[in-house]
Amino acid sequence: MSLLDVSHISYRNEESFVLKEISFTQQPLQNIGLAGATGSGKTTLLKIIAGLIEPTIGAVLFKEERIKGPNEKLLPGHPSIAYLSQYFELRNHYRVQEILDMAKKVADKEAGIIYEVCRIEHLLKRWTHQLSGGEKQRIALARLLVTLPELLLLDEPYSNLDPLHKNILKNVVLDLSEELNITCILVSHDPLDTLSWANEIIVLNEGKLVQQGSPKQVYNNPLDEYTAGLFGKYNLLTPALAKALSQHSDVAMQDIGRFLRPEEFSLTTEGEGLKATVKNVKFMGGYCELVLNTLNSDLILHSHETNITKGDDVYVVL
Numbered sequence: 001m002s003l004l005d006v007s008h009i010s011y012r013n014e015e016s017f018v019l020k021e022i023s024f025t026q027q028p029l030q031n032i033g034l035a036g037a038t039g040s041g042k043t044t045l046l047k048i049i050a051g052l053i054e055p056t057i058g059a060v061l062f063k064e065e066r067i068k069g070p071n072e073k074l075l076p077g078h079p080s081i082a083y084l085s086q087y088f089e090l091r092n093h094y095r096v097q098e099i100l101d102m103a104k105k106v107a108d109k110e111a112g113i114i115y116e117v118c119r120i121e122h123l124l125k126r127w128t129h130q131l132s133g134g135e136k137q138r139i140a141l142a143r144l145l146v147t148l149p150e151l152l153l154l155d156e157p158y159s160n161l162d163p164l165h166k167n168i169l170k171n172v173v174l175d176l177s178e179e180l181n182i183t184c185i186l187v188s189h190d191p192l193d194t195l196s197w198a199n200e201i202i203v204l205n206e207g208k209l210v211q212q213g214s215p216k217q218v219y220n221n222p223l224d225e226y227t228a229g230l231f232g233k234y235n236l237l238t239p240a241l242a243k244a245l246s247q248h249s250d251v252a253m254q255d256i257g258r259f260l261r262p263e264e265f266s267l268t269t270e271g272e273g274l275k276a277t278v279k280n281v282k283f284m285g286g287y288c289e290l291v292l293n294t295l296n297s298d299l300i301l302h303s304h305e306t307n308i309t310k311g312d313d314v315y316v317v318l
């Protein structure tokens with residue numbers, strides 16, 4: 001039995017359709033990453049799943065029961081589905097422990113495990129106005145978890161966090177399924193957040209579901225430039241370039257995809273690869289991003305060589 005069954009959901013606001021015919025299912029403990037450009041409908045979809053917005057057409061089933069929207073309920077929302085908004089608020093002038101106690105539906109022992117998973121045990125006595133953004137985020141999450149949700153919808157939880165706090169929260173999110181048996185849908189604009197975490201990625205474009213698959217499928221075989229671009233830099237190969245690369249590499253022409261990621265190329269010694277001229281070099285920390293020109297096309301690739309400069313001739317293979 002699916003945990004969640006999103007069935008033919010469309011949503012129309014005053015102006016136009018924001019979501020069009022969205023359908024997918026989610027199994028218990030399956031991590032789904034929701035990707036899409038700004039305004040593609042991710043938040044609206046999460047809010048419909050949470051029972052906070054009424055869909056115009058379609059239904060969402062949670063454990064085979066239809067989720068009621070706000071038109072049918074005095075207090076919108078579903079008791080087993082928690083939605084963490086990117087604009088969450090914590091009331092001022094309360095201690096963290098009080099905020100959590102107000103929401104808590106679990107025994108102290110379970111609550112202790114949740115506080116441990118959320119890395120907030122040391123913050124319980126603090127006032128809510130004495131917390132950093134990252135700490136507030138983890139407390140807002142813990143406040144939802146103590147209501148015992150089975151499905152957690154995380155709407156850009158990592159935005160506005162510095163790398164340190166983001167990493168702590170990412171570890172918390174990783175532990176949710178393993179230690180607390182919670183199934184999640186996560187929205188993030190950073191492909192690294194979803195690719196490394198999700199079992200399945202769903203891509204929205206202008207309210208439509210345009211691609212669905214494992215992180216590897218979506219990253220390596222995007223169906224179009226929109227999806228390719230959501231998950232990082234890419235090269236769209238011309239037939240001439242694909243042919244030349246195939247001749248210089250051990251890869252047959254028909255096995256070369258339309259979109260190639262920068263790390264799919266490497267540099268080789270003179271005469272062994274396709275000759276290209278370096279147009280630009282960017283130092284990225286662990287590697288350099290090179291823009292090369294060959295056969296009237298630009299190619300972006302990643303290299304660990306640090307002594308390459310603009311104007312150099314290099315040799316590329318797949």
Ligand SMILES: Nc1ncnc2c1ncn2[C@@H]1O[C@H](COP(=O)(O)OP(=O)(O)OP(=O)(O)O)[C@@H](O)[C@H]1O
Nearest residue numbers: 013014018036037038039040041042043044045156
């Ligand atoms: N309260 C609202 N009233 C009317 N239109 C809205 C409202 N909220 C969002 N929209 C519109 O619905 C569309 C989808 O918005 P939504 O917030 O779901 O997108 P999103 O993918 O979550 O975007 P972002 O990544 O910027 O958060 C957008 O065109 C937006 O302008």
